[in-house]
Structure formats: C-alpha cells, structure tokens
Amino acid sequence: MSEPVPRHTIRVEVNGEALTRAVEPRRHLVDFLREDCGLKGSHLGCEHGVCGACTVRLDGEIVRGCLVLAVQADGGRVETVETRQPSARLRALQDAFVARNALQCGYCTPGMLMAALELVERAPEADREQVRTWIAGNYCRCTGYHAIVDAVCDVLAAQRRGAFEKLPQEAA
C-alpha cells in the first residue's frame, strides 16, 4: 500500500574509508554503520540516546549514533573503535581496558572507549572524580565502573608522563 521511501545517496568517510550508500532519511547513524557498512562494533543499547553504547565520533566530536541520522553525516567523517589504525591514545585505552579488566561482556565497551578517548584528548588533567563524571553518559551494567575509571586514569597518567608526546600529530 505505501510507496517505498525515497533514498538519499550519502558519502561518508568511515574509519578512513570513503563510502557511498543510498539510505532512507530516517536511518540513524548506527543502523547505517551496522546495516549498510557492515561495521557491527557499535552497539545499540536503547536507541533513545541514554545508554551511550552507540557512541561514535562524527567530525571529531562524539555523538550518540542513535540520535544522529545517517543523512546528517553526509560529507562527514565517522570514527569507531573498529578503525584499523587506532591512534596511540585509543590503542592505549584498549590495552588499559584489558589490563584492568574494565570490561566484562564488552557490549558497552566500544562506546565507552570513544567517550574515554575524547576525555583523554580534551581533559588531560582530569582526576578520578572528573573521569567518573565524564563517562556518566555511558552505562556499564557489568563492571561497577571502578575498573573503567582505573583504566582511563592509567592512560591519563601515561599521557601526563609524556607517553604520547613524541608521536606525529596524526598517530597520537
């Protein structure tokens, strides 16, 4: 009975790869990543912008992927944890999460890492309390958060010790 919804062709750079896809205007960014790009690493926990499991970077800013439409990302640059060339800070966070057991089931982890990455980049002096506040937009139902805070604080401390200083801008 109803006509197929017209699709829009969008061009998005996803983890360094230029992709062109035709999407319905109502398609949100995470469905675009998961269904149209085959990138299953960003997860849907609530699809109403609360849990943070779908946190990805769009043009350098973290967004709730379920609250951004794919067409809004047209011409933009999207980064997820699946990037094949993680920055030194993302790599350090990934390693710290494993070292500290800052994940259990791992469902929240991709979003949590993207949120933590922005913290490490933008709030290098953050203390434990500020880390807790920063990641309060990302639910973790398994860990109790303590280990996540430990892991992020480890990377902040490494950064303050100069661990990422000698790297070229693009690698850091």
Add this chain to the structure above:
Amino acid sequence: MNSPRDTPHLAPLGDVTPDQQHIGVAHPRAGAHRLTQGRGQFVDDIELPRMAHVVYWRSPVAHARIGRVDSSVARDMPGVVGVFTGHDVARLCKPWVGTLAHLAGIKSAPEYPLALDRAHWQGEPVVAIVAETRVQAEDALQHLVVEWQDLPAVLDTETALAFATPLIHPELGDNLCFERRLDTGGVDEAFANAAAVFEETYRFARHTGVTLEPRCQIADWRAGRERAEGHLTVYHSQQAPHMMHDLYCRQFELQESQVRVICRDVGGSFGIKVHAYPDDFATVAVSMLAGRPVKFVADRLESFVSDIHAREHRITARIAADANGDITAFEIDDLTGIGPFSMFPRTSGIEGNQVVNLTGGPYKHKHYRAQLKVVFQNKVPTCQYRGVGHPIACAVTEALVDGLAQKLGVDPLALRERNVIPDDAYPATGASGIKLEVLSHQACLQRMRVLCDYEALRAEQATLRAKGVYRGIGIATLIELTNPSAAFYGVGGARIASQDGATLRLEPSGVITVLSSVGEQGQGTEAIYAQIAADAVGVALDRVRVVTGDTDATPYGGGTWASRGAGIGGEAVLQAGLALRENLLKTAAVILKREGDDALAGLLLRRGSVIDAATGAELLPLAELGRIAYFRSDTLPKGFTPELMVTRHYAQRDYPFIFTNGVQVSHVEVDTETGFVKLLGHWAVEDCGRVINPMLVDEQIRGAIVQGIGGALFEECLYDEHGTLRNGSLADYLVPMAAEMPDIVVAHVQTPTASSALGAKGAGEAGTAGAPAAVMNAINDALAPFGTRVASQPITPEKILRALKKL
C-alpha cells in the same frame, strides 16, 4: 585499584596442580582484546542468508480479551513475509507450566508462545510479524489491527487473594501460586522472653536486569521433506544453551539430533537470560512457518515489558534477643507478586523460597518462623535475577540486627561479632535448616574492621554530626548460595543440569583445546578455565584456547546460574586436565620407551614439555608428542592407543549448596534538606573459597555491588493503577551510572570448599546480596539522630524527606 599489581596478596593456599603457575593469578583476559576493537559477535551482529526479522505486537494493557486480529493491511506492506497469531504458533509448540515438584503445592497455568485469547500482562506477545527487514516489520506493525477488550487487572499483592479480587486463572481457584511455612518451634517463647525485640515492615520494589544487549535470538529451521528430517539452529543470547536445547526439543517434539543452540558473545545476562521466554519459542515457530531464518532482537522499550522482573516483596519481620545481646529468634511474613505465570522452567516460587531459607542465615539463633505467599498479578512475570532472594533476605536480616543494636544500645559491628555462627562451628545447620559446609564470618568481620577503619569512620561520624553533617555506616553480613547440587532444580523434576562437563584435547602442535558446557557472559569464565587447564595439564597460558556455547560441540551441562561457573565448571576442567596430563605422560613413556612400574614416576610435564623428573632435562615437547601420536601412529607399539582427548564431569553432591559468606560496609552522607544520598565509600570482604583470578573476582563483586545499589537507591518498575508500566525506558528507569558510584574496596578471606579439589565457591551474586542491606543500614544510621528510619527500597530522596517529615 583493579590491576594485577594492586590486588592485595592473598594468603597462600596449597596448590591443586603440580607446578601451579596460573591458578590464583590476576591474569588479564586474553579474550577481551577483540571486544575493545569492536570485534565481538553478538546475536544481532550475525546475518544469515535469507534471514527475515520478526517483531511482536504485544499487549498494550495489563489484562485483555483478545478479539479479532486484522492483518490484511499489514500483510500487504512492503517486505512482509507473514503475520502469525497464537493459534498458528500453538499448532507447532506445546504450552508449558512453570512448576517444580519440590515446591510443594506450586501451581501455574499453561502458557503459550503467543497469547491465544487472553493477554495477561502489558508486554505479553500476541502477534508475530515477519518481514525481510526489521524496518519493514516495524512499519507493518503500525498497520496491524488487534481488537481487545479490557479485563480487570490484579495488581496489588495485598489484595490479590481477597475474595472480591478477580481470578487471573479461574481454573486454579485462586490467585495463589505458592505458599510455604517454616517453624522451628519456640518462636513465641523467644519473643515473650526477649530482653529486646525489633520489628519493622520492609518493601522491595520490582526491578529488572537491564542487560545492555537486549534479549535476542536467531532461529533457523531447515525443513526436510518430513519433519523428522528438519533441523533447527538457534543463535541465542543465553546463559544455559543445553537447557534451551532440551526445551526446544520438548516443546516442538524434536529429538536432540535435530537441534543446535549456539551462544557466542552475550551482552550481559545477570539471570535475565537464563529463562525460557514465550518469544523464544515464538521465534522458532515463525522460522518454521516462514521457512526461513528469523531474527528477533528486543528493543529497549519491549525489554522493560518482556524481560523478567524481580523482587516486589513486602516483608513484616521481627527479631528477638536476650539480655546478653544474643539473638534468639527471627520471624518473617513475606508477600510477593510474580506476574500472571510462574516462569518456565525455573518457576517464580524460588525467590520467595530463598528469602525463607536465607533470612537470619549468618546467625546462630535457634528459633525461626517464616510465612511466604507468592501471588499472581497482571504485571510482567518475575523470576530469578542476580541474587535471587539474597538481597531481600540480607536486607531484612541486617536491618533487623541494626534495629536490635539500637534497642540494646550496642555497636552494630560488635553485635554481629557476638552473634554470627563462629568459624570453628562448621559444618553447621542454620535455623531454617540450611546446611553450611564452612564459613568465615568472624574472620571476615575482623578483616572488615581494619579494612574500612571502622573506628575512624565512627569517630568522624560523631565529629561531623555535631556540625550538622549526617553520615552513616551500614554493615551487612551475608551468606550466598553457590555451587548448587541437583537439590535446586533437578529433584523438582526440572530438566536443568546441576553437573557440567569439560573436554580437553591436545592439538598436534601442543595447544590444549578446552570445551566446556559453561559459557561466557563476561564474567571471565573462559579466562579462568584457561588458567585451570594450563596448570592442570602443564602448559603456558597462551597455549590454551577455550570453546564454549555450542551444544553440538561442548559436553552437556547446566551453564551459568547460581554462581556455579567457577566451582562446578572449573572443577570439571581441573579433573579433565589432570587426566589428560596423565594420558600425555603415558604416551610419552611409550614414545620414549621408558618401561617398568616407575616409568611414569620418572616423567613430569612442565610448561609444555615432558621432562626427566630426576634431571629436569627436556625429553619431549608436546608438539613432538602430538606429531608422533597423531601422524606417526605406525611408530607406536601395537595395542597402545594414545588418548589425547579427555572428558570429565562434575556435580557437587556433598551438600545441597556450597554457601559462601562475606561482609560489606557502606558509608553514606544524607543531605537532610534534599533527601539525596551520597555514597562515600563501599568495602567488601568476600570469602568465595579459592580465588582463581583475583582481578576478575574483584570486578565481579564490584559489578554485583553496583547492581545491588541500583535496587537499593534507584531502580523501580513503576506501574499506574491500570497496570501500565510508567517508566519503561532508560530515560525514566534509573540504573547506576559512574558519577554516583563510589570506589569499592574488595578483600578476600579464602576458605576453600572440601567438596571439590579446586575448592572454589561462587562469587557472582554476593555483591548484589549484601549491597542493599549495607546501603539501607548506612542511610538509617545517618538518620538515627532524627529518630526516623526508611525501610522501602528503592530509598528515594522523597522517601527520606517523608521519613524526616519534610514532605
């Protein structure tokens, strides 16, 4: 701090394997790396050829007669494969009744995958729409017309059994699912002769698990020319694959060879994913009807009205003590509502039953009386969720002990030290009849006193009180039921395995493959099995891989529930590993042509190689042993066959359950103007027997504590007067977030169970058991100067302000 180097040194226990390198060590989980790179494989990540998607039309009201279903428009929507009703599905799948024989008198009504003529709760699945894509199925759902007629809803547990209340299942005769009474005798005398009695009524709201990955499943039925040729594969986010395998066989009348259940990454479970839900069966049925693989992924809104809920208890309770401060008796009256059906196959009678068994559990009183009524209501069915009765029993017990301490004018920690069953009194039997193998309440209390610097907290509290700052210190002593025997479910007729199996196989390169019937939902099960296997066989940790979650591949077993993965599954891995080591040495002796009675004694297996016991010289790396055994059998003597794959099973049969114990302390500050509670600190001393990986155990305990805090302070499924859930979204239903949670300090006392060689007890639920008690006691301790208390969870700012008479 949660890291290998920061984990406090544990008092050493004797080794359970030769050359033990890994058991007890805080190794990071090797399998976690891929999850940080977005390379997990959760059910929704799996795509199969010709896979369709199902969405369910769920009852929008609490109780309704289902009328005409008009799917004519929906069927014509783009991509729609089929629209199926309860009657369509009931032709394929038998109904079930969630009862157990050992819960005497428990009753429930037959339940179907999709409601037939009546819907019993808001959220019950009624009609299935299958389409090429999820979007198309959801679009079609908007055009499905279902007529219904509202029926009166039974909501309030207090009046569920009243004569005037309508019956949810008229054929059952009343709205009572289950009742139980327990009386040791002497209770009335104990209260009559008591020097102090404290009585209070406690309320525990409904809450739910909120697994971040919703329940999800892909059913792939491949029909043959005849039904007997058909084969069903189910990809499932589930804790008990073999149980589901068995249930699919029974409900669809298939034999085991026709069904395979695969559980890959599971995004949180907490008990939510150990039950058989109506839509589990409906999704299988629609795969059969559509002739295609069908994926179901609950969205968050339907998770709130279709995942099991838990709790909803009202408990009136009292405690008596003599003039010496010795607790003499407990009495409780528990009323709990479980929704319209007892869940399948574990039943919804267990949580109340556990409250009866566990209340007063840490203490040495002799007199106890309990009454339990479990009633039906038109709300989401409740069932076992992390802690199962423990958080309630512990909160009631520990609040009573604190109330008693106040009446007696004694320190609450000292009162506990006086009354717990002493560490040298085991094995012991609790007043409720529970058998306790060996616990360490005294050692844990002693450790806690130091760990949280109890005296300093009390001194600070007194100082700040004088300045109008109200801080409280809440203590919770707890027991936790783990490593269950068949007494939990099997004796009641449930086809739920209390045993688990492990198969260990030498690969030709010397790698050890472990196949276990217990799977991984993030707790680190696979990681600790690798540690146990590495030590049991004698190889490096990175030479072990663990395979779980496939009923075609793994031994048969119960899976993850009741804190049994380490204690039961781990023991099976240990025994299989030790047996494989023996077989490897026998094979090595043959290859090395060592003969005679002491041939085996002269060989050791160390870190991947067979060595000479006398000289330590390396004789045969496992890779060489594997090469010869698998590819050059021609060089082995006739009559000798290397057995390089070994299976062992383990069931705990010494006690109904192996209990653990622990103590938690919560430190809070209550803002008496706003009613807000700030969590300042939380400490846990835990005795889960032998700790296999302290870092993983610590974060298990912390996560469980935070879930317990959620129930104590935030989480509640709120219903309106019509039985409609008012807060079924993550924006409205509050779960703990990082900013409100305190750092949690964890310490261990290790008292291994003698029921297994490994000595591990469970650790997954004790945190949830104790946290609500500790937090409630801390809040009431803070409120003590105002002569008021709160006893209704979640303890919201509003409830605190009402207690303070500020509202």
